[in-house]
Amino acid sequence: MSPRKPTQGSSDLIVVANRLPLDRVVLPGGQTTWRTAPGGLVTALEPVMRANKGAWIGWPGDTGETVKPFTDNGLTLVPIGISQNEYTEYYEGFCNATLWPLYHDVVAKPEFHREWWDAYIDVNERFAHAAAKQAAPGATVWVHDYQLQLVPQMLRELRPDLQIGFFLHIPFPPVELFSQLPWRRQLLEGLLGADLVGFQLPGAAGNFIRLVRQRVGHKTHRDQVYLPDGRVVRAAAFPISIDTKAFEELAGSEPVERRAKQIRDDLGNPAKIFLGVDRLDYTKGIYARLRAFSELIANGDLSVEDAVFLQVATPSREQVEQYRLLRNDIDQLVGRINGDLGRIGRPVISYLHSSFPRQEMAALYRAADIMVVTPFRDGMNLVAKEYVACRLDGDGALVLSEFAGAAEELKQSYLINPYDINGMKATMLQAYHAEPKELGRRMRAMRKQVSEHDVAFWAQSFLDSLAEAGAAHHDKKTRPALKT
């Protein structure tokens, strides 16, 4: 850690996340430009960010030259450059081949390499220094996700005056799995630099507290950790959500309605459409779900006139070995199923390996009768919530893995165990044959949940809890409350 104290900046609220809410793109002529990549996080935080001279620190998504901070629509953007070697060792390596599988129940085998860990430290330091430089005295800094778990502690050493929050978007594993990590203690200490450590589910917060007690030896009581220097760190659950209203409006728009009907026509107007939408990731359980569906067709429980499975798999982490293997497996499976069971103009599975504009996603959600979300482990799963938000007529069925965080809120979904193929088949059939009245009862309850708990509610509850946690340990007079 550099002893150099950075100069202070002027932002009262800073988001530190692996990615900027903008992508740097190279135009055909060679010039570079920026394209907004608006996610739920930006939408939720935009008003409070603008009111508080907000800044967003993140990586622009390529390994091109480093760009100076700039302002876009009243928001300061601070791009953090990473080198080609860091891309391999930090991003593809430690983030996506070590932490990602380890935190998702070891669904794939995590790789441990010391040079990847060193790159992780270097990149985390760069983010921490940028945040320290950008933050006004007593500012609030909200650090996001598994790529940046060392930032809270690094930042606290540089700027003890800050109020620091951390939110983990993916699951946090139980003691037995986390303990495999050679650098388990350093990661826990990294997170303990925050005043508030947020997780998707209470179980994950419990895992963290237990690990801190067992592996770092700090005293804990309920959701609090007592550090030797007198600081108290709170760990709690803040289940993330979506911009529900925006999805509802999009789903209700005339072009989306028209497009949904077109999709049904293009699929040959089968009685029911099953839909899967996922990043092409081995945690999402795509293979098992397609096999289950194909067995329903093969056994005659469903026919290709009754049902089609539309699977959208968004390209993801394509340089990482495990992801390349998965893509081949799915390609082969889809080819075999369609070859064996499909008919002319009637494939069993309609498979798209590409990404689509948000409007097309809403049309897909509107077109589908049964949404199938079957991850082996998932922090939350926003696709499940988006489907519910788009079902304006209160119909449609959600088949949902009990291992997705969303299952704790969407209790009226058709819950399945993705490891149990027969169970999954039976539940998919149950959803297929369900009476409209039953579907309506379930969907109405789930719609109420996502409309009352949207992403703005999530962001506000986290920031309110952070202000409370921070206020307990700092002089309130030097800490201006966030304007909302």
Ligand code: GDG
């Ligand atoms: C991580 C955690 C947690 C997908 N394809 C396209 C597209 N998407 C959008 C979906 C949805 C988002 O991407 C995916 O979010 P998920 O939550 O389903 O999954 P992860 O990417 O794994 O996200 C997860 C999340 O962080 C938030 O905390 O819920 O558990 O793993 O919004 O709609 N969007 C567009 N085109 C696509 O082709 N426009």
